[in-house]
Structure formats: structure tokens, C-alpha cells
Amino acid sequence: MSRWTENDMPDLGGKLALVTGANSGLGAEAAVELAAHGAHVVLACRDAQRARTTANLIELHVAGATVEIVTLDLASLASVAEAAAEVAGRVDRLDILVNNAGVMAVPYSLTVDGHELQFATDYLGPFA
Numbered sequence: 445m446s447r448w449t450e451n452d453m454p455d456l457g458g459k460l461a462l463v464t465g466a467n468s469g470l471g472a473e474a475a476v477e478l479a480a481h482g483a484h485v486v487l488a489c490r491d492a493q494r495a496r497t498t499a500n501l502i503e504l505h506v507a508g509a510t511v512e513i514v515t516l517d518l519a520s521l522a523s524v525a526e527a528a529a530e531v532a533g534r535v536d537r538l539d540i541l542v543n544n545a546g547v548m549a550v551p552y553s554l555t556v557d558g559h560e561l562q563f564a565t566d567y568l569g570p571f572a
Contacts, residue, residue: 450477456478456483459483459540460483460537460538460540461478461483461486461541461542462486462514462540462542463485463486463487463488463542463544464516464518464543464544465489465544465545465546466487466488466489466544467495469544471489471544472498475502476502478540479502479506480506483539483540484512486511486514486535487499487512487514488513488516488527488531488545489545490517492515512534514530514531518545518546518565518568520556520569521564524569524572528572546565548566549562
């Protein structure tokens, strides 16, 4: 079995991709590669300032990249609904969804909706 790399990614010109948790780590790397292969990328992140930093890096390193930001906190179902409505108001379709955002091994706490934080962020938010 051959190893798949970013070089195997097809041309994504004309495609719209949304990446959750795109401000760092795997999400940022996925956003860079999607943009490098021609996709218009929406960075969906809790922290708009960190998302803007990633967007600036993408625009600096990927000629012709088009990047947008939407604020999204997967631990809040209201934030998920607001982000979905905002994206739906901006675009007519979504071609690629990368559900990357998540938390792991966080101290026990409840979200504003009353759900355990990790369960809400990693399962309920992406499902919604």
C-alpha cells in the first residue's frame, strides 16, 4: 500500500472547504494544503485573532489563496448554530468539511448548555 501525501491531493479549484480548529496544528496544516490546492478555505475557530494569524500565514505562503474566518466554539450549541447560519449566508454550498477541532483530557467541567466539555466539543458540536 502506497503512502498518501499532500502531493496526491487533486486540484480543488472552485471548491469550498471549512476546517474547524484551523488556527493551529493539524487544522492549520489541512487549511494550508487545501488552499495550496486551490480551495477557498473557511477557518472555523474559537479565537478569531489566532484564526487571523493563520489566515495571514496562508495568504503569505500560498499565492492566490482565498481565506475567510468564522467564529465557532463547538462547546456551545448556540455558537454552532450562529456559525452555521453565518456560513450559509455567505456561500451557496460546502464541498469539504474537516471536523478537526477537539479537546482531550481536560478537567471535568460543564458547558453553558450543561454538557460535559469534552463530549460537547468532540461529539455534540460537530454533530450539530
